[in-house]
Amino acid sequence: MASLPFPDQPPPPLTTNVMDRINFAIQFEKYRDIALKRWWLFGICVVIPMIYRGYTSYKEPDVYMATGRMMVSPQIRSPVGDAYVEEAANFYGTQVRLMQSSVVTGPAAEKLVDFAKKFGITSSPGLNVIQERNTAIFHFSVTSTSHEYARLFLNQVMEEYIVYKKKIREQTSESAAVILLREVDRLNKERQKAEADLLDFQKQNNMIYIEGQGSLASQYMLDLKRRLAEVRTEIDLLDTETNEQTLNRAPITPLVEGVKPAPREKDEPQKGEERELIPSPKNLRLPSDGASIKNEITLLRAERDDLLKNLQSKHPKIIRIDEEIQRKERLLKVIREQNKEQIALYRESLIKQKEALEKSLVDWEKQAFEANQKASEFAFLKSNLSPIKELYDILLKRVQEIGISTTVGQELIQINEPAKASSTAIAPNRTRNVMVTGGLGLLLTIAIIFLLERFDDRVKNLDELQDMLQETVLGQVPMIPGGEDSSLLMVNLPPQNIFSESFRNIRSSLMFSPTGGQARTIVVTSAIPNDGKTTCAVNLAICLAQVEGGRTLLIDADMRKMNIHNYFKMENGIGLSEILSGQANLTECVVPTSVSNLDLLRAGTTPPNPGELIMSENFKHLLEDSDRMYQRIVIDTPPALATDDTLSIAPVVDGTIFIVKANQTSIRFVNRSMTLLKQRGAKIFGVVLNHIDTTSAHYYYYYYYTGYYNYAAGRNTTKRQQGAIQNFSQKPA
Numbered sequence: 001m002a003s004l005p006f007p008d009q010p011p012p013p014l015t016t017n018v019m020d021r022i023n024f025a026i027q028f029e030k031y032r033d034i035a036l037k038r039w040w041l042f043g044i045c046v047v048i049p050m051i052y053r054g055y056t057s058y059k060e061p062d063v064y065m066a067t068g069r070m071m072v073s074p075q076i077r078s079p080v081g082d083a084y085v086e087e088a089a090n091f092y093g094t095q096v097r098l099m100q101s102s103v104v105t106g107p108a109a110e111k112l113v114d115f116a117k118k119f120g121i122t123s124s125p126g127l128n129v130i131q132e133r134n135t136a137i138f139h140f141s142v143t144s145t146s147h148e149y150a151r152l153f154l155n156q157v158m159e160e161y162i163v164y165k166k167k168i169r170e171q172t173s174e175s176a177a178v179i180l181l182r183e184v185d186r187l188n189k190e191r192q193k194a195e196a197d198l199l200d201f202q203k204q205n206n207m208i209y210i211e212g213q214g215s216l217a218s219q220y221m222l223d224l225k226r227r228l229a230e231v232r233t234e235i236d237l238l239d240t241e242t243n244e245q246t247l248n249r250a251p252i253t254p255l256v257e258g259v260k261p262a263p264r265e266k267d268e269p270q271k272g273e274e275r276e277l278i279p280s281p282k283n284l285r286l287p288s289d290g291a292s293i294k295n296e297i298t299l300l301r302a303e304r305d306d307l308l309k310n311l312q313s314k315h316p317k318i319i320r321i322d323e324e325i326q327r328k329e330r331l332l333k334v335i336r337e338q339n340k341e342q343i344a345l346y347r348e349s350l351i352k353q354k355e356a357l358e359k360s361l362v363d364w365e366k367q368a369f370e371a372n373q374k375a376s377e378f379a380f381l382k383s384n385l386s387p388i389k390e391l392y393d394i395l396l397k398r399v400q401e402i403g404i405s406t407t408v409g410q411e412l413i414q415i416n417e418p419a420k421a422s423s424t425a426i427a428p429n430r431t432r433n434v435m436v437t438g439g440l441g442l443l444l445t446i447a448i449i450f451l452l453e454r455f456d457d458r459v460k461n462l463d464e465l466q467d468m469l470q471e472t473v474l475g476q477v478p479m480i481p482g483g484e485d486s487s488l489l490m491v492n493l494p495p496q497n498i499f500s501e502s503f504r505n506i507r508s509s510l511m512f513s514p515t516g517g518q519a520r521t522i523v524v525t526s527a528i529p530n531d532g533k534t535t536c537a538v539n540l541a542i543c544l545a546q547v548e549g550g551r552t553l554l555i556d557a558d559m560r561k562m563n564i565h566n567y568f569k570m571e572n573g574i575g576l577s578e579i580l581s582g583q584a585n586l587t588e589c590v591v592p593t594s595v596s597n598l599d600l601l602r603a604g605t606t607p608p609n610p611g612e613l614i615m616s617e618n619f620k621h622l623l624e625d626s627d628r629m630y631q632r633i634v635i636d637t638p639p640a641l642a643t644d645d646t647l648s649i650a651p652v653v654d655g656t657i658f659i660v661k662a663n664q665t666s667i668r669f670v671n672r673s674m675t676l677l678k679q680r681g682a683k684i685f686g687v688v689l690n691h692i693d694t695t696s697a698h699y700y701y702y703y704y705y706t707g708y709y710n711y712a713a714g715r716n717t718t719k720r721q722q723g724a725i726q727n728f729s730q731k732p733a
Helices: 016-037 039-059 088-100 102-111 113-119 147-204 207-240 243-248 290-307 316-407 430-455 462-468 498-511 533-545 576-580 610-614 617-629 645-652 667-679 697-713 719-729
Strands: 064-072 126-131 137-144 413-421 473-478 521-526 552-556 590-592 598-601 632-636 655-661 684-692
Touching: 016 039, 016 430, 039 430, 064 147, 088 102, 088 126, 088 137, 088 147, 102 113, 102 147, 113 147, 137 147, 137 413, 147 316, 147 413, 207 316, 290 316, 462 473, 462 684, 473 498, 498 533, 498 684, 521 533, 521 617, 521 645, 533 552, 533 598, 533 632, 533 655, 533 684, 552 617, 576 610, 576 617, 610 617, 610 645, 617 632, 617 645, 645 667, 655 667, 667 684
Parallel strands: 473 684, 521 632, 521 655, 552 598, 552 632, 655 684
Antiparallel strands: 064 137, 064 413, 126 137, 590 598
């Protein structure tokens, strides 16, 4: 490594400006690392498409363009042309489509077949037509592999358009004339028939009299209805009143004194010959002496009562008065009988009047209906004739003027600029094609990388781990390039090495944490294999053994894939499996290591039933014996999702440290393992993020820290560490 002379003092503390530059560098290197991790996508989506697009553009023939202009005005507005002139709103768009249609380009290409063979044209030229804004001028452009053929083709297209428009105008005029003549003939026949029907109706009916008769009949029927209502009311009163009530009302007079004569036909008698349709009844009056007779009877009875006070009932005066009263009563009875008969005659007269009025009303309603029906029929005939005559007159006028329409041109069509072609090719733009392909490929690559990163739930750095989990993060372990797991022991590295310091940091976090400070038995595990849990367990045990009075036992509880003995250059002898199966005791199996205060209990021979051995009482006895002999016990167990061994051991120890490997372990596996451990009642001290890439800007502090300790130890630094110290320490804040 290159040597960098250090000043007399260590690097100064980080300032706010330096921190800002560090954060920027972190973000920059974060995205740089993502791009470098998926570099192959840039080759697939950017480089290969650019090479392919460059090759295809090189193979494409050169394309030339010819341009020209033509003026086409809308059709002349005239009374004749309205029936078949194009609407101005759709005119220009229609012309553009027509100019590009096969009815124009087809004949043009056919007339230039020989020129196409001469210039080697195998495909149809591209034609584009645009109307210049707010003008009647159309801009033509033709693209072809020959600039001369493009010019000839464009001129021919404009000529063919003029010929086609002239042909269409002539065909339209002739077709319109034929249609109009046929329609005029049909309307003439309908007009003659309608006039004949109207004349026949007038001959058969006196419309002047019918119209007047309808009005008079309506008025007369109103009068009949009013009188009929009065008669019905009088009859109802007679049916409900007594004779005396009827006679005591106002003097009875005829309610219907006679209805006025009805309207007459011309052949009926003239005015003055009025006749009464309904006769009036005679007047009914009470006899003039009827009331006096009743009074006389009353007086006689009063006189009789006075005489009876002094005389007997057989007295001649009393007898004479009684006879007179009887005679008067007989006379009054006769008068009442006569009035009753007269009232009956009056009622019968009213009933006859009602019947006569009802019959007359029915007759006149029938006459009024017939009159109204004839008037409606006459109005219909007149209304049917009127539009036929108007349309006939309009079409007849247009037929007379159709000759003018066929001779007068309805449009102004003129070629303003004949076709001109440039000898310089307009396509393909090979450089632009390659650059556009590269840009699109780059965007696609970025999108794919974004999606991959979005759905990649592997833990990448400490910040992500803290955001994803609620558990305490005890520390992070850097990746040592080129180092094998079995050789990564703190005792084999310099004391100030960043790898060693990371485990000292984990030891401090554990010992000073509320839950792990008093812990004696600690399980080290992970979610899946190859997360570096064994390396972390061994080095953590070494750190704990280096504490004064911290005699430590390291147990290899992974009896399926035992590996700890390789770290200490030992052979796998008797160990945990023999103790649990009762073949040996703890004292016989524990072996010292090269690290002071650190003993090792190897896994021993692989048993056929390691899960059952872990759950046996012998394992609990082992923990009790170990606890009496050692201050700290570190147990390396299998991955939590691989076997049930860890889930059985974790609940019976003081706590668990969970190892997560950066850029490998899925957060889903971590959460699942944590859930299983908590369901078994295990206590989790915290999480350690392993295999951190210290070359990333995320871990600048490691560069700074390493440079500081290398400075203190007089050691050399890497070029990257030198750059970190120079960039962030020696720049002015």
